[in-house]
Amino acid sequence: MKRRRSLSTIKRDLQLLLRIKPIKADHPLWGYRRVWSYLKYRRGYSVGINRIHSDYERTQPVGDAPGPT
Numbered sequence: 001m002k003r004r005r006s007l008s009t010i011k012r013d014l015q016l017l018l019r020i021k022p023i024k025a026d027h028p029l030w031g032y033r034r035v036w037s038y039l040k041y042r043r044g045y046s047v048g049i050n051r052i053h054s055d056y057e058r059t060q061p062v063g064d065a066p067g068p069t
Contacts, residue, residue: 016047016055032056 005013023035030038036052039045 013051013055016051017058019043019045020052020055 019039020035023038024030027034032053033049035056036047036049039047039052
């Protein structure tokens with residue numbers, strides 16, 4: 001059984017998603033690592049790469065991931 005996420009975590013993740021979505025709209029081929037480096041080095045937003053990765057996977061629709069054809 002998974003633990004329920006706290007309200008503060010949900011709010012923090014929502015703020016992060018609001019930062020990720022416009023970047024993904026402008027650069028749809030960027031992966032979570034490039035989005036993380038853009039947020040960290042260009043925008044000065046301090047966030048861990050693992051948080052970006054988990055939120056990034058949550059935003060992508062199934063079947064949207066690039067891969068071999």
